[in-house]
Amino acid sequence: MNNKLLIVGTMAYDAIETPFGKVEKILGGAATYIGLSASQFLVDSAIISVVGEDFDMQHLQLLKEKNLDLSGVEIVKGGETFFWSGRYNEDLNTRTTLETRLNVLENFNPIIPDQFRSPDIVVLGNLSPEVQIKALEQLKRSPTLIILDTMNFWMDHFRSKLDEVIKKVDVISINDEEARQLTGEHSLVKAAQLIHQLGPRYIIIKKGEHGALLFHDNEIFSAPALPLAEVFDPTGAGDSFAGGFAGYLTQTLDFSFNNMKSAVIYGSAMASFTVEKFGTDSLINCSVSSMANRIKAFKELTTFEIEF
Amino acid sequence: MNNKLLIVGTMAYDAIETPFGKVEKILGGAATYIGLSASQFLVDSAIISVVGEDFDMQHLQLLKEKNLDLSGVEIVKGGETFFWSGRYNEDLNTRTTLETRLNVLENFNPIIPDQFRSPDIVVLGNLSPEVQIKALEQLKRSPTLIILDTMNFWMDHFRSKLDEVIKKVDVISINDEEARQLTGEHSLVKAAQLIHQLGPRYIIIKKGEHGALLFHDNEIFSAPALPLAEVFDPTGAGDSFAGGFAGYLTQTLDFSFNNMKSAVIYGSAMASFTVEKFGTDSLINCSVSSMANRIKAFKELTTFEIEF
Numbered sequence: 001m002n003n004k005l006l007i008v009g010t011m012a013y014d015a016i017e018t019p020f021g022k023v024e025k026i027l028g029g030a031a032t033y034i035g036l037s038a039s040q041f042l043v044d045s046a047i048i049s050v051v052g053e054d055f056d057m058q059h060l061q062l063l064k065e066k067n068l069d070l071s072g073v074e075i076v077k078g079g080e081t082f083f084w085s086g087r088y089n090e091d092l093n094t095r096t097t098l099e100t101r102l103n104v105l106e107n108f109n110p111i112i113p114d115q116f117r118s119p120d121i122v123v124l125g126n127l128s129p130e131v132q133i134k135a136l137e138q139l140k141r142s143p144t145l146i147i148l149d150t151m152n153f154w155m156d157h158f159r160s161k162l163d164e165v166i167k168k169v170d171v172i173s174i175n176d177e178e179a180r181q182l183t184g185e186h187s188l189v190k191a192a193q194l195i196h197q198l199g200p201r202y203i204i205i206k207k208g209e210h211g212a213l214l215f216h217d218n219e220i221f222s223a224p225a226l227p228l229a230e231v232f233d234p235t236g237a238g239d240s241f242a243g244g245f246a247g248y249l250t251q252t253l254d255f256s257f258n259n260m261k262s263a264v265i266y267g268s269a270m271a272s273f274t275v276e277k278f279g280t281d282s283l284i285n286c287s288v289s290s291m292a293n294r295i296k297a298f299k300e301l302t303t304f305e306i307e308f
Numbered sequence: 309m310n311n312k313l314l315i316v317g318t319m320a321y322d323a324i325e326t327p328f329g330k331v332e333k334i335l336g337g338a339a340t341y342i343g344l345s346a347s348q349f350l351v352d353s354a355i356i357s358v359v360g361e362d363f364d365m366q367h368l369q370l371l372k373e374k375n376l377d378l379s380g381v382e383i384v385k386g387g388e389t390f391f392w393s394g395r396y397n398e399d400l401n402t403r404t405t406l407e408t409r410l411n412v413l414e415n416f417n418p419i420i421p422d423q424f425r426s427p428d429i430v431v432l433g434n435l436s437p438e439v440q441i442k443a444l445e446q447l448k449r450s451p452t453l454i455i456l457d458t459m460n461f462w463m464d465h466f467r468s469k470l471d472e473v474i475k476k477v478d479v480i481s482i483n484d485e486e487a488r489q490l491t492g493e494h495s496l497v498k499a500a501q502l503i504h505q506l507g508p509r510y511i512i513i514k515k516g517e518h519g520a521l522l523f524h525d526n527e528i529f530s531a532p533a534l535p536l537a538e539v540f541d542p543t544g545a546g547d548s549f550a551g552g553f554a555g556y557l558t559q560t561l562d563f564s565f566n567n568m569k570s571a572v573i574y575g576s577a578m579a580s581f582t583v584e585k586f587g588t589d590s591l592i593n594c595s596v597s598s599m600a601n602r603i604k605a606f607k608e609l610t611t612f613e614i615e616f
Contacts, residue, residue, distance in 0.1 A: 091494055186399055189537040210518035213535060222532035222609045227521060229497040261612040292616050301530045302610045304569040308600050 005045040005250040006116050006143070007034050008135040009125025009239075010105060011055070011073065015085035016278065018092065018233050026279040027059050029082065030125030030149065033236035036283040037243025037270040038123075039066040040291060041251040046116040048072040048135060050108045052079035062284065071113045079104035092231050093208055112138045120253060123147045123246045124169070125239060129154055129161040136168060144253060147171040148200070149242045152178050167199040173242055175206045188213060189220070202260060204245070206238055214264050221261045224301055226272040226294070233278045237271040240283060244270030269294040313353040313558040314424050314451070315342050316443040317433025317547075318413060319363070319381065323393035324586065326400065326541050334587040335367050337390065338433030338457065341544035344591040345551025345578040346431075347374035348599060349559040354424040356380040356443060358416045360387035370592065379421045387412035400539050401516055418443045428561060431455045431554045432477070433547060437462055437469040444476060452561060455479040456508070457550045460486050475507040481550055483514045496521060497528070510568060512553070514546055522572050529569045532609055534580040534602070541586045545579040548591060552578030577602040 009031030016023050031049045038045050046069035053075065064070060080103040088095045110131055117140045124132040126149050136146070148169040154162045155178065166172060172195060180186055183194040192203045192215035203215040209231070211224040245267035252259055272294060273282040317339030324331050339357045346353050354377035361383065368378060388411040396403045418439055425448045432440040434457050444454070456477040462470045463486065474480060480503060488494055491502040500511045500523035511523040517539070519532040553575035560567055580602060581590040 187537055187539070189535045193537075207518065210515065211530075211532075220535050220609055221612070222519075222535065223612075224519075224530035224532070227497045227528050227530065229495055229501075231495070258613065262614050265612050265614060295614050295616070299612075299614070301528055302612075304529070304531075304573050304607075304610075305566065306570050306573060306603050306607070308603070 002042050002044040003121070003250045003253055004116060004119040005038055005043045005246055006048065006112065006119035006122045007031050007038065007045055007125065007243075007246075008048045008110055008122070008132065009034055009127055010082055011047070011049040011051050012082040012084055014235060014279065015083075015098075016233060016235055017087040019088065019090055020230075020232055021278065023278050027062075028084065028235065028279060030127065030239045032063070032280060033239030033274065033283065034123055034125050034243035034246065035063060035068045036066060036280055037240040037274075038247030038250070039068060040244065040270065040286060041247035043247055043250040045069065045247075045250075046072055046113070046119075048110045048112055050074045050076060050104050052076055052081040052104045055081045066284075069113075069116065072111060072116065074108075074111070076104040086235075088234065092234055095234075110135045110138075119143050121145045121147065121246055121250045123149070123242055124165065125149055125242065126151050129158050129165045132165045133161070136165075145170045145249060145255065147173065147242065147246050149173045149238065150178075152181055155181055163198065166195075169200050171202040171204065172200040173204040173206065173238070173245070175208065175238070179203075179205045189215075204264065206241065208234070208237075212241065212264060212268060214260060216257055216260065219257050221257070221264060223261075223264045223268045224298070225268060226297060226301065228272065228276065231275045234275050235279065236274050240274040241267035241271040244268075265295065265298050269298060310350050310352040311429070311558045311561055312424065312427040313346055313351045313554055314356065314420065314427035314430045315339050315346065315353055315433065315551075315554075316356045316418055316430070316440065317342055317435055318390055319355070319357040319359050320390040320392055322543060322587065323391075323406075324541060324543055325395040327396065327398055328538075328540055329586065331586050335370075336392065336544065336587060338435065338547045340371070340588060341547030341582065341591065342431055342433050342551035342554065343371060343376045344374060344588055345548040345582075346555030346558070347376060348552065348578065348594060349555035351555055351558040353377065353555070353558075354380055354421070354427075356418045356420055358382045358384060358412050360384055360389040360412045363389045374592075377421075377424065380419060380424065382416075382419065384412040394543075396542065400542055403542075418446075420446045427451050429453045429455065429554055429558045431457070431550055432473065433457055433550065434459050437466050437473045440473045441469070444473075453478045453557060453563065455481065455550065455554050457481045457546065458486075460489055463489055471506065474503075477508050479510040479512065480508040481512040481514065481546070481553070483516065483546070487511075487513045497523075512572065514549065516542070516545075520549065520572060520576060522568060524565055524568065527565050529565070529572060531572045531576045531606070533576060534605060534609065536580065536584065539583045542583050543587065544582050548582040549575035549579040552576075573603065573606050577606060
């Protein structure tokens with residue numbers, strides 16, 4: 001039996017416009033990306049989420065085929081699935097949300113099935129802190145690691161509830177602007193120190209095309225993003241990162257800084273796949289050999305030899 | 309006898325304001341930073357530049373003590389040294405030029421002393437492309453490597469002259485926005501491919517706090533910037549990078565991609581020293597052991613182990 005990864009997050013339909021094209025209604029959501037990304041590893045994952053009756057059975061089938069347990073995905077009768085639409089600007093670094101329809105997400109009450117109440121690792125995907133807390137309260141024993149992904153919206157409007165969650169987690173994954181917003185500190189090194197004081201032992205600061213930083217005590221690791229000729233659609237990159245990071249750690253259950261570094265590289269590799277195509281297409285078709293090649297590319301990209 | 313590095317560039321006085329403090333008139337200029345940075349290596353460097361009669365003899369003395377040959381530095385009688393003043397914004401990533409007085413730089417006619425007309429490596433610091441061409445024309449034999457550092461100003465106003473220089477150089481060092489401006493291409497991977505077609509075999513794209521990328525044929529190397537709790541004054545960071553890069557390559561004269569990677573790391577290390585204090589203070593006091601520690605820090609920052 002594999003180690004268990006519990007994923008709490010959204011499942012959604014997205015409409016996306018980028019300078020390269022447009023899609024009307026494709027599979028999306030944080031839990032979807034996290035789950036598909038984690039499914040690259042030898043783990044037993046379960047998704048806790050909610051969808052509407054409109055959710056395509058083929059999409060559920062697809063996720064099940066990736067060995068994702070969906071017994072904790074509520075299907076609301078007569079409800080509609082969470083919908084997000086957005087447009088990316090020319091540089092792909094900024095985007096405008098065109099529409100957010102919470103739909104069934106509005107009254108989401110997460111229920112964790114019995115067989116997943118003692119997971120090895122939990123990922124709380126970007127979601128209301130209240131839902132995240134509710135999920136954590138159902139666990140029978142403390143997981144070895146809780147990973148939180150969140151965003152500026154929750155900092156703006158639900159800060160005290162978010163602080164409650166942050167206090168309970170071991171790893172937080174946010175982007176550079178969010179780290180600055182959370183702490184009021186421009187230097188990411190100082191921001192990480194302040195976030196550490198809020199709870200998390202490990203702080204991941206994502207920098208988009210500039211990669212990611214991992215902070216722990218006095219140690220820092222810097223992972224580049226893979227320089228790509230074409231970034232096609234950045235949607236889900238951060239969630240794919242979280243999924244790769246969590247999937248690898250669940251498989252290995254080794255939280256030494258060295259192994260956390262490897263997890264960051266696996267996360268970066270998964271994100272690099274995601275941005276190459278619209279939506280989840282790259283993740284779904286990712287193979288063991290393409291993963292190995294990508295890790296090799298990260299190695300070549302970063303390795304240098306200087307001896308003293 | 310050491311290998312020879314020829315540095316063509318400005319010497320200046322700077323007035324700088326950052327969120328952390330203010331200085332009225334300190335030693336600056338591209339050639340100054342490049343020279344001080346290169347002086348960390350076993351090389352014989354010469355600076356080709358121009359200063360006014362106001363230039364402090366103690367500053368000339370300081371540079372000579374760092375084994376920099378100043379016989380190609382013209383001292384214009386009655387002239388005033390190039391002066392730049394600028395203010396950095398809160399985030400230190402953007403700055404406003406408050407004043408530029410070209411002074412003696414306006415009529416700068418570079419003269420390379422005989423003993424430096426056959427250097428191993430040339431660095432053309434950020435300067436008018438016309439002056440850069442004039443310097444190259446005086447060389448008796450082709451150097452093994454010509455490195456160009458330039459900026460958006462020359463792209464805006466002297467593009468065709470700049471293109472002439474770019475055609476003649478082996479390495480170009482510019483920042484990400486300049487790479488995009490030079491090529492009209494947002495993707496840095498594609499921009500590097502286009503710049504390669506303009507002449508340079510090696511393209512360095514500097515990304516400030518996000519590090520630097522080195523491109524050569526189909527190979528890419530990504531060097532992070534050292535995450536610092538305090539970036540005190542970014543002035544001269546790019547020049548210090550160029551000096552470390554050129555100094556290390558002049559010492560080794562090995563242009564394999566592997567050794568170019570090491571040169572990028574040495575450049576990044578020198579830049580990381582420069583930003584820690586106002587002006588040239590950190591470079592002047594840099595020791596062999598502090599350099600070794602910093603290279604070690606870069607190694608720890610980037611090394612990960614994943615085997616297949």
